[in-house]
Amino acid sequence: xxELSAAQLQALRELVEEHAGLAIPDERAAELAxxxxxxxxxxxxxxxxxxxxxxxxxxxxxxxxxxxxxxxxVPETYFFRDRAQLDMIVDxxxxxxxxxxxxxxxxxxxxxxxxxxxxxxxxxxxxxxxPDLAASLDIVGIDISPEAIEQARRGRxxxxxxxxxxxxxxxxxxxxxxxxxxx
Numbered sequence: 001x002x003e004l005s006a007a008q009l010q011a012l013r014e015l016v017e018e019h020a021g022l023a024i025p026d027e028r029a030a031e032l033a034x035x036x037x038x039x040x041x042x043x044x045x046x047x048x049x050x051x052x053x054x055x056x057x058x059x060x061x062x063x064x065x066x067x068x069x070x071x072x073x074v075p076e077t078y079f080f081r082d083r084a085q086l087d088m089i090v091d092x093x094x095x096x097x098x099x100x101x102x103x104x105x106x107x108x109x110x111x112x113x114x115x116x117x118x119x120x121x122x123x124x125x126x127x128x129x130x131p132d133l134a135a136s137l138d139i140v141g142i143d144i145s146p147e148a149i150e151q152a153r154r155g156r157x158x159x160x161x162x163x164x165x166x167x168x169x170x171x172x173x174x175x176x177x178x179x180x181x182x183x
Contacts, residue, residue, distance in 0.1 A: 004033045004048060011052050012036060012068070019062060020069035020144055021111070028072065035071040039064060069144050077114035077148075079121050079157075080164040086118075090125040098133050106137050113141030116152025117161055120183060124173055155183035 004012070012032060013024045024032050036048060043064070045051045055061045080086065089108075097106045110119035119141035126134040143149050151157075158180055162170055174181040 004029070004036065008048055008052050009033075011056065015055050015061070015065055016069055016072075019065040022069045022072060022144070024072065031072060032068075035068050038071075039067060066144065073112075073145060075114050075145065075148060077117045078161045078163055079117045079124075080166070080169075081118060081121070083164070086121055086125055089122055090129055094126060094130060094133050094137070098136065101136075104136055106133065108137060108139040110139065110141040111143075113143045113152065114145070114148045115157070115161070116141050116148075116155075117157070119152070120155075124169060128169070156180045157182075 009029055009032070016032075017023050036051065040048055040051045043051065043054075043060075045054060055064055094106055094108075098104075108119075108122060110116075110122065113119050119139050123134070123137065123139050126137055141149075141152055143152075156177065157174075162174065162181060165174075170181070174183060
Protein backbone atom coordinates (compact mmCIF):
# COMPACT_ATOMS: atom_id res chain seq x y z
CA UNK A 1 0.00 0.00 0.00
CA UNK A 2 1.15 3.54 -0.73
CA GLU A 3 2.72 5.47 2.10
CA LEU A 4 1.48 9.03 2.07
CA SER A 5 3.80 11.74 3.32
CA ALA A 6 2.28 14.32 5.61
CA ALA A 7 2.31 16.83 2.74
CA GLN A 8 0.64 14.38 0.33
CA LEU A 9 -1.99 13.48 2.90
CA GLN A 10 -2.75 17.14 3.52
CA ALA A 11 -2.88 17.92 -0.21
CA LEU A 12 -5.29 15.04 -0.84
CA ARG A 13 -7.47 16.03 2.11
CA GLU A 14 -7.67 19.60 0.82
CA LEU A 15 -8.47 18.51 -2.73
CA VAL A 16 -11.21 16.12 -1.63
CA GLU A 17 -12.73 18.64 0.76
CA GLU A 18 -12.57 21.50 -1.76
CA HIS A 19 -13.99 19.54 -4.69
CA ALA A 20 -16.29 17.04 -2.98
CA GLY A 21 -17.06 18.63 0.39
CA LEU A 22 -15.78 15.57 2.24
CA ALA A 23 -13.51 16.13 5.24
CA ILE A 24 -11.20 13.21 5.95
CA PRO A 25 -10.24 12.93 9.64
CA ASP A 26 -6.92 11.52 10.91
CA GLU A 27 -8.47 8.18 11.80
CA ARG A 28 -9.32 7.60 8.13
CA ALA A 29 -5.85 8.42 6.77
CA ALA A 30 -5.01 4.73 6.22
CA GLU A 31 -8.26 4.28 4.31
CA LEU A 32 -7.41 7.29 2.15
CA ALA A 33 -3.96 5.82 1.51
CA UNK A 34 -5.54 2.54 0.41
CA UNK A 35 -7.92 4.30 -1.97
CA UNK A 36 -5.11 6.43 -3.41
CA UNK A 37 -2.93 3.34 -3.84
CA UNK A 38 -5.71 1.73 -5.89
CA UNK A 39 -6.18 4.89 -7.95
CA UNK A 40 -2.41 5.18 -8.62
CA UNK A 41 -2.43 1.62 -9.97
CA UNK A 42 -5.66 2.12 -11.94
CA UNK A 43 -4.38 5.29 -13.60
CA UNK A 44 -0.91 3.81 -14.17
CA UNK A 45 0.73 6.90 -12.70
CA UNK A 46 4.30 6.32 -11.52
CA UNK A 47 3.69 6.96 -7.82
CA UNK A 48 1.70 8.91 -5.25
CA UNK A 49 3.73 12.08 -5.78
CA UNK A 50 2.97 12.05 -9.52
CA UNK A 51 -0.70 11.30 -8.80
CA UNK A 52 -1.03 14.23 -6.39
CA UNK A 53 0.79 16.48 -8.86
CA UNK A 54 -1.68 15.48 -11.59
CA UNK A 55 -4.63 16.27 -9.34
CA UNK A 56 -3.15 19.63 -8.37
CA UNK A 57 -2.55 20.42 -12.04
CA UNK A 58 -6.18 19.62 -12.81
CA UNK A 59 -5.46 16.59 -15.02
CA UNK A 60 -8.65 14.52 -14.72
CA UNK A 61 -8.91 16.02 -11.22
CA UNK A 62 -12.69 16.26 -10.92
CA UNK A 63 -13.30 12.65 -11.99
CA UNK A 64 -10.45 11.32 -9.85
CA UNK A 65 -11.47 13.24 -6.76
CA UNK A 66 -15.03 12.01 -7.21
CA UNK A 67 -13.72 8.43 -7.37
CA UNK A 68 -11.76 8.97 -4.15
CA UNK A 69 -14.74 10.54 -2.41
CA UNK A 70 -17.12 7.79 -3.54
CA UNK A 71 -14.73 5.19 -2.17
CA UNK A 72 -14.62 6.98 1.19
CA UNK A 73 -18.24 7.95 1.78
CA VAL A 74 -20.34 6.04 4.25
CA PRO A 75 -23.65 5.39 2.49
CA GLU A 76 -25.50 4.45 5.69
CA THR A 77 -28.78 6.23 5.97
CA TYR A 78 -32.15 5.49 7.48
CA PHE A 79 -35.41 7.20 8.28
CA PHE A 80 -35.64 9.21 11.49
CA ARG A 81 -31.88 8.97 12.05
CA ASP A 82 -30.70 11.49 14.67
CA ARG A 83 -34.24 12.10 15.84
CA ALA A 84 -33.30 14.91 18.22
CA GLN A 85 -31.74 16.81 15.33
CA LEU A 86 -34.81 16.26 13.15
CA ASP A 87 -37.05 17.44 15.98
CA MET A 88 -35.02 20.66 16.29
CA ILE A 89 -35.26 21.26 12.55
CA VAL A 90 -39.03 20.75 12.45
CA ASP A 91 -39.94 22.38 15.79
CA UNK A 92 -37.46 25.27 15.85
CA UNK A 93 -35.58 25.96 12.63
CA UNK A 94 -38.46 25.64 10.17
CA UNK A 95 -40.88 27.90 12.09
CA UNK A 96 -38.10 30.45 12.59
CA UNK A 97 -37.20 30.41 8.89
CA UNK A 98 -40.88 30.66 7.95
CA UNK A 99 -41.28 33.78 10.11
CA UNK A 100 -38.20 35.32 8.48
CA UNK A 101 -39.20 34.40 4.93
CA UNK A 102 -40.22 37.20 2.62
CA UNK A 103 -41.65 34.79 0.06
CA UNK A 104 -43.58 32.46 2.32
CA UNK A 105 -41.37 29.58 1.16
CA UNK A 106 -38.81 27.77 3.29
CA UNK A 107 -35.93 26.07 1.52
CA UNK A 108 -34.21 23.09 3.14
CA UNK A 109 -30.99 21.59 1.81
CA UNK A 110 -30.13 18.09 2.95
CA UNK A 111 -26.46 17.75 1.98
CA UNK A 112 -24.96 14.29 1.94
CA UNK A 113 -28.52 13.05 1.64
CA UNK A 114 -27.51 9.58 0.46
CA UNK A 115 -30.70 7.79 -0.56
CA UNK A 116 -32.97 10.54 0.74
CA UNK A 117 -34.12 9.15 4.08
CA UNK A 118 -33.15 12.25 6.03
CA UNK A 119 -34.80 14.65 3.58
CA UNK A 120 -37.93 12.50 3.48
CA UNK A 121 -37.90 12.30 7.29
CA UNK A 122 -38.00 16.10 7.49
CA UNK A 123 -40.90 16.18 5.04
CA UNK A 124 -42.82 13.51 6.95
CA UNK A 125 -42.28 15.16 10.34
CA UNK A 126 -43.29 18.54 8.93
CA UNK A 127 -46.53 17.06 7.56
CA UNK A 128 -47.20 15.35 10.88
CA UNK A 129 -46.30 18.13 13.30
CA UNK A 130 -46.31 21.35 11.29
CA PRO A 131 -48.97 21.01 8.60
CA ASP A 132 -49.14 24.80 8.55
CA LEU A 133 -45.57 24.84 7.19
CA ALA A 134 -45.44 21.61 5.19
CA ALA A 135 -46.89 23.04 1.98
CA SER A 136 -44.41 25.93 2.02
CA LEU A 137 -41.31 23.71 2.22
CA ASP A 138 -38.93 23.13 -0.65
CA ILE A 139 -36.71 20.24 0.43
CA VAL A 140 -33.75 19.32 -1.75
CA GLY A 141 -31.39 16.45 -1.08
CA ILE A 142 -27.96 16.33 -2.69
CA ASP A 143 -25.28 13.69 -2.62
CA ILE A 144 -22.08 12.87 -4.44
CA SER A 145 -23.29 9.35 -5.22
CA PRO A 146 -25.40 9.08 -8.37
CA GLU A 147 -26.61 5.65 -7.21
CA ALA A 148 -27.87 7.06 -3.92
CA ILE A 149 -29.69 9.89 -5.68
CA GLU A 150 -31.31 7.39 -8.03
CA GLN A 151 -32.49 5.33 -5.06
CA ALA A 152 -33.99 8.49 -3.53
CA ARG A 153 -35.84 9.17 -6.79
CA ARG A 154 -37.22 5.62 -6.82
CA GLY A 155 -38.33 5.90 -3.19
CA ARG A 156 -37.81 2.18 -2.53
CA UNK A 157 -36.26 1.14 0.77
CA UNK A 158 -35.43 -2.12 2.49
CA UNK A 159 -36.81 -2.72 5.99
CA UNK A 160 -33.44 -1.82 7.57
CA UNK A 161 -33.88 1.80 6.38
CA UNK A 162 -37.18 1.95 8.31
CA UNK A 163 -35.80 0.53 11.56
CA UNK A 164 -36.36 3.74 13.56
CA UNK A 165 -39.58 4.71 11.83
CA UNK A 166 -42.56 4.72 14.19
CA UNK A 167 -45.01 2.01 13.05
CA UNK A 168 -47.91 4.42 12.60
CA UNK A 169 -45.75 6.65 10.37
CA UNK A 170 -44.53 3.66 8.36
CA UNK A 171 -48.10 2.55 7.82
CA UNK A 172 -49.23 6.01 6.62
CA UNK A 173 -46.30 6.86 4.37
CA UNK A 174 -44.96 3.56 3.00
CA UNK A 175 -46.39 0.73 0.95
CA UNK A 176 -44.87 -2.74 1.03
CA UNK A 177 -43.64 -3.90 -2.38
CA UNK A 178 -42.06 -7.32 -2.05
CA UNK A 179 -39.04 -7.05 0.21
CA UNK A 180 -38.94 -3.25 -0.07
CA UNK A 181 -41.17 -0.37 0.97
CA UNK A 182 -42.09 2.57 -1.24
CA UNK A 183 -42.86 6.13 -0.30
